[in-house]
Amino acid sequence: MLFCIFSLFSSLSRGSSIPFSPIVRSYSVSDYNAGIQNWSIAQDDRGVMYIGNNKGLLEFDGNSWELHELPSRNIVRSVYIGKDGKIFVGSFEEFGYFERNSLDSLVYHSLKDEAKDFRFHNDEIWTITSAHGEIVFQSFGSLFFYDGHTVKGDSYKNSSFEFISGR
Secondary structure (H helix, E strand, C coil): CHHHHHHHHHHHHHCCCCCCCCCCCCCCHHHHCCCCCEEEEEECCCCCEEEEECCEEEEECCCCEEEECCCCCCCCCEEEECCCCCEEEEEECEEEEEEECCCCCEEEEECHHHECCCCCCCCECCEEEEECCEEEEECCCEEEEECCCCEEEEEHHHCCCCCCCCC
């Protein structure tokens, strides 16, 4: 009897021999009804997932999918959630943010035209991050800094700065 009690406590103290395995679910194109390629992913404070997709920005709340297209209908390559809840996105020669309106729908605001005196040349925004209180959009040849009011664009060849992603 003593042996049985010792064996029981011994096995309980070691814990489970089965390692933790998270629940994983794969979703197909037919589940979310958008493009076949996904490029970037971000999650907001509520747990909602946002995915940059060939057809636009996908939103997944754990139950249902919703596609939000850019006015240009371009691929969304990068997604970043700001501290204010805005969903920043980058595309080919297009960048901006989605925010919720009074009806809780996402509305897109382009920032491209705010980059005064900047000539776009095949700028595809691949990375979005925050640095020094600004949102930074990075393409292969340019950086765009958004301070909440204005956008400043700068080409790498015109600058002497080094960009390091905060991700």
